[in-house]
Amino acid sequence: MFHFKYSLIIFFFNLCLIYGQSYRFTYNYKFISDTLKKDSIISENMILDINSERSIYLSMKKNISDSTMLEDSKKGLMTMPDSNISTRYIIKKKYPNLATSLITDEFSTSYxxxxxxxxxxxxxxxxxxITIGEYDCQKAEIDFAGRHWVAWFTEKIPFHDGPYKFRNLPGLIVRIEDSKRYHIFQLKNVKKINNESIYDDKLNKGTKIRNLDRQEFIKFYKAYRKDPAKEFKQKAMSGDIYYESEEKRNEHMRLIEKLREERVKKDNNNIEIDLLKN
Structure with a gap:
């Protein structure tokens, strides 16, 4: 087994070599969200921005969409987020210990x-x-979040990081996929960026935050999947949403409930498959 504590000294040495520099690693992420439609593959470019303090991993479309909305808001304009974003969460890792957090607004309009x-x-x-592109890579394997993963990393890029929550290898992950090939990440591009280019979630500064540990989130997530329209229905019933009549309200509630239940049903191949277990 490879443990991070044994590589901490090496990490700090490498960090000194690249201190003051920021990098953007672009990955192509291919995944199947519905196991009943295995020929329907979603492909999305993801970015992993790294500096000496942290790494931020998110969809390139989300990065562009949020930046556009932020600039428009400064001009007094309201812009809707890109509806084509498939991966809406953000993964943040704090250096040097790579403490990891998932940030999402997918489950609530209030939090x-x-x-x-x-x-x-x-x-x-x-x-x-093996050699992948220009990088000499070594193979590593792990059981994580209900799946078996095979990764290829390169020590030529001295970051103990990678896409999603994957971390703590002796170099950057170039490629990683689960054993069924339902989720595949492939490094496509590397470039230096300035610190100002790293994603900073300034768009929703006023949004309420709910900090959860993993067990608390699992409890919430399972309840959400059983009734994904619960928050919306509560707002509709309390009068937070205006309707011309009770009939219109009930009709809209049934529609939203149906749409969200259908979306949850199709989303049956979460990257962390253990979240779907009873």
């Missing part, structure tokens, strides 16, 4: 959730090596 994840990354390093 943003920040979910800490302290699970260790117990990698099994193998001796197998």
């Amino acid at each position: 943003k959730f920040i979910v800490s994840d302290e699970r260790p990354m117990d990698w099994k390093l193998t001796s197998e090596k």
Whole structure:
């Protein structure tokens, strides 16, 4: 097993070499959200921005959409988010210990959730090596979040980081996929950026925050999937949403409930498949 504590000194040495520099790593993320439609593959470009303090991982479309909305809001304009964003969460890792959090506003219009994840990354390093693009890579495997993952990392890029929550290998993850190939991440581009280019969630500064640990989030997530329209129905019934009549309100509530239940039903292949277990 490879443990992060044994590589901490090496990490700080590498960090000194690149201190003051920020990098953007672009990954292509291919995944199947509905196992009943395995030929329907979603492809989305994701970015992993890294500086000496943290890394931020999110959809490139979300990065662009949020930046546009922020600039428009400064001009007094209201712009809707890009409806084509498939991956709406953000993953933040704080350096040097890579403390990891998932940030999402997918489940509520009133709250943003920040979910800490302290699970260790117990990698099994193998001796197998291949070349991916310009990088000499070594194979590593891990069981994480209900799936078996195979990763290829390169020590030529001295970051103990990677897409999604994956971290704590002796170099950057170039490619990683689960054993069924339902979720595949492939590094496509590397470039230096300035610190101002790193994503900073200034768009929703006034949004209420709910900080949860993983067990608290699992409890919430299971309740949400059973009744994904619960918050909306509560707002509709309390009068927070205006309707011309009770009939119109009930009709709209039934429509929203149906749409959200259908969306949850199709979303049956979460990257963390253990979240869907009873």
